[in-house]
Amino acid sequence: MPTAQAVGSVSKSRLIPAAILAILVYGMIAAMLGTLLPELSKKFGLTPEQNSRLALVQALGLSLASISAGPLIDNKGKKTGLVLGLGIIAASLFALPASTGYEMIMACWFTLGFGGGIIVTAANALVSDISEEKRSSTLNLLNLFFGLGLMATPFIAGNFLAGDAIKLCYFVAVLTTATFLLHATTPMPPPSGERGFKAAEIGQLLGRPALYLLAMLLFLYVACEVGFSTWLARHLMAQGMTEKDALNTLTGFALGILIGRVVVSRILIKVPAPVVTLAAAVLMTLFTYLTLQTNDPTVALVIVSLAGVAMAPVFPTTLGMVGDAFPKATATAMGIVITSGWAGLVVSAPIIGAIAGDDPKRLQTALLVFPAASALMVLVNLAMRPMLRKAQ
Numbered sequence: 001m002p003t004a005q006a007v008g009s010v011s012k013s014r015l016i017p018a019a020i021l022a023i024l025v026y027g028m029i030a031a032m033l034g035t036l037l038p039e040l041s042k043k044f045g046l047t048p049e050q051n052s053r054l055a056l057v058q059a060l061g062l063s064l065a066s067i068s069a070g071p072l073i074d075n076k077g078k079k080t081g082l083v084l085g086l087g088i089i090a091a092s093l094f095a096l097p098a099s100t101g102y103e104m105i106m107a108c109w110f111t112l113g114f115g116g117g118i119i120v121t122a123a124n125a126l127v128s129d130i131s132e133e134k135r136s137s138t139l140n141l142l143n144l145f146f147g148l149g150l151m152a153t154p155f156i157a158g159n160f161l162a163g164d165a166i167k168l169c170y171f172v173a174v175l176t177t178a179t180f181l182l183h184a185t186t187p188m189p190p191p192s193g194e195r196g197f198k199a200a201e202i203g204q205l206l207g208r209p210a211l212y213l214l215a216m217l218l219f220l221y222v223a224c225e226v227g228f229s230t231w232l233a234r235h236l237m238a239q240g241m242t243e244k245d246a247l248n249t250l251t252g253f254a255l256g257i258l259i260g261r262v263v264v265s266r267i268l269i270k271v272p273a274p275v276v277t278l279a280a281a282v283l284m285t286l287f288t289y290l291t292l293q294t295n296d297p298t299v300a301l302v303i304v305s306l307a308g309v310a311m312a313p314v315f316p317t318t319l320g321m322v323g324d325a326f327p328k329a330t331a332t333a334m335g336i337v338i339t340s341g342w343a344g345l346v347v348s349a350p351i352i353g354a355i356a357g358d359d360p361k362r363l364q365t366a367l368l369v370f371p372a373a374s375a376l377m378v379l380v381n382l383a384m385r386p387m388l389r390k391a392q
Contacts (some may be wrong), residue, residue: 014186014187015126015186015188016127017182018082018179018182018183018186018188019123019126019127019142020142020145021145021179021182021183022082022085022086022119022122022123022179022183023119023120023123023142023143023145023146023149024145024146024148024149024152024179025086025089025119025149025172025175025176025179026116026119026120026123026146026149027145027146027147027148027149027150027151027152027153027254028149028150028152028153028172028175029089029112029115029116029149029172030116030146030149030150030226030229031149031150031151031152031153031154031229031250031254032112032153032168032169032172033054033055033058033109033230034154034229034230034231034232034233034234034250035153035154035157035158035168035233035247035250036157036165036168037051037054037230037233037234038233038234038237038243038246039164039165040054040105040165041234043165044101044102044105046102047357047358048234048352048353048356048357048358048359048360048362048363048366049353049354049356049357049358050102050353051231051234051353052349052350052352052353052354052356053106053349053350053353054105054106054109055226055227055230055345055349056345056346056349056350056353057106057107057109057110057113058109058110058112058113058345059113059226059342059343059345059346059349060110060113060342060346061109061110061111061112061113061114061115061116061117062113062114062116062117062120062339062342062345063117063339063342063343063346064114064117065085065113065114065115065116065117065118065121066117066118066120066121066335066336066338066339066341066342067335067336067339068335069081069085069117069118069121069122069331069335070121070331070332070333070334070335070336071331071332071335073121073122073125073331073335074330074331074332077188077189077190078122078123078125078126078188078189078331079183079186079188081118081119081121081122082118082119082122082123082126082183082188083180083183083184084115084118085115085116085117085118085119085122086115086119086176086179086180086183087115087180088111088114088115088118089111089112089115089116089119089176090173090176090177090180091111092108092111092112092115093112093169093170093172093173093176094169094170094173095108096108096112096165096169097165097166097169097170113342117338117339117342120338121331121334121335121338122331123142124139124142124143124316124319124334124338125330125331125334126188127139127142128319128320128323128330128334136268136273136276136316136317136320136321136324137265137266137268137269137320138265139316139317139319139320139323140261140264140265140268140312140313140316140317140320141261141262141265142316143261143315143316144257144258144261144262144265144312146257146315147254147255147256147257147258147259147260147261147308147312148254148258149254150229150253150254150257150258151251151254151255151257151258152254153168153172154233154247154248154250154251154254155247155248155251156168156171157247158243158244158247158248158251159244208325208326208387209387210325210384210387210388211322211325211326211333211336211337213380213383213384213387214318214321214322214325214337214384215336215337215339215340215341216340216380217277217314217318217377217380217381217384218314218315218318218337218338218340218341218344219340219341219343219344219347220344220373220374220376220377220380221311221314221315221318221341221344221373221377222315222341222342222344222345223344223345223347223348223369223370223373224284224288224311224370224373224374225311225314225315226345227345227348227349227352227367227369227370228253228288228291228307228311228367228370229250229253229254230349231352231363231367232246232249232250232253232291232304233246233247233249233250234246234360234363235292235360235363235364235367236249236295236300237360238360238361238363238364239295239361239364240295241295241297241300242297245297248297248301249297249300249301249304250304252301252302252304252305252308253304253305253307253308254308255305255308256304256305256306256307256308256309256310256311256312257308257309257311257312258308258312259308259309259312260308260309260310260311260312260313261312261313261316263309263312264276264312264313264317268313268317268320273317273320273321273324274321274381274384274385274388276313276317277313277314277317277318277321277377277381278378278381278382280310280311280312280313280314281314281374281375281377281378281381282378283306283309283310284307284310284311284314284370284371284374284377285371285374285375285377285378286310286371287303287304287306287307287310288307288367288370288371288374289368289370289371290303291303291304291307292364292367292368292371314377315341318337319334319337319338321388322334322337324388325388344373348369348373351366351369352366352367352369353366
């Protein structure tokens with residue numbers, strides 16, 4: 001990973017827009033499955049259990065990419081990771097409309113997950129180096145564009161494309177291609193052997209208990225955030241809501257994440273990151289539970305938006321804590337923690353599918369996984385605080 005001097009030798013005015021567009025694209029990809037599940041389920045006759053397998057293969061792709069991308073990025077540079085990830089996503093999106101069956105859809109979602117996992121690790125590692133002094137605050141500002149992408153996909157699909165999966169795929173594919181070209185032509189700092197990943201240091205990295213607690217925090221969080229956005233529209237429609245109302249509620253969730261990250265980026269200047277993530281976990285427990293208790297479109301929109309605000313700071317702030325605790329091989333440490341996050345989705349998706357079975361109405365019971373995971377986040381946060389203070 002480059003030193004501060006190496007980063008300074010490259011124009012931040014070009015690096016920051018490139019990182020923003022990469023995270024925006026990933027946000028749009030993250031919302032694709034939840035947005036398209038109603039139409040895909042109708043077109044191919046998919047059950048909730050089959051839906052859960054799509055979420056599972058996406059999570060597997062994310063996991064495989066994150067664990068392998070960290071050392072690649074530390075040693076070959078962020079540009080290599082960003083260009084590779086964007087290229088894989090663009091190819092997957094152009095292939096998805098040509099899918100003729102469930103197996104091909106699964107393959108496309110695996111590669112979308114794989115490309116997305118590379119982007120998340122590379123973009124966050126790049127911004128982590130750009131602003132070391134206010135790492136958690138800056139990462140929240142960057143990741144508000146994830147919320148914007150997460151909001152844009154269901155909003156565009158529900159209000160402009162009438163839920164047309166083919167048009168949505170091509171729209172996002174064209175945007176991804178443009179982002180790919182921008183990254184390919186943007187100078188980025190090269191890797192530095194001084195802070196890069198060395199195989200001899202992996203034992204020292206894995207010997208830090210703080211790494212495992214940070215990984216567990218993201219394991220539980222991603223199971224909630226990505227799972228919530230994936231299953232929300234399908235659940236609300238099973239409770240009698242129209243597709244448009246369900247997609248607009250999903251848009252409200254993304255808007256909550258966007259607003260929350262704008263607000264918390266200022267809060268983090270004065271309030272320690274562990275305190276912010278603890279408050280977020282408590283509020284997540286409350287709002288994810290309340291979401292499952294209503295089928296009124298207006299009430300659901302308000303509660304789901306508040307759930308988005310509560311979730312907003314957890315992912316980027318956790319990565320900020322990783323950067324603070326692991327100044328060496330930062331992308332590798334981030335890759336491990338992010339991989340644990342995707343593993344949360346790998347574990348939760350089949351659990352939800354197994355509980356719901358073939359009956360969409362049983363999703364209400366299955367989705368109690370989210371408030372339960374949020375409550376566990378509170379305990380993990382309390383356990384890791386002494387270790388983070390020692391690391392700093």
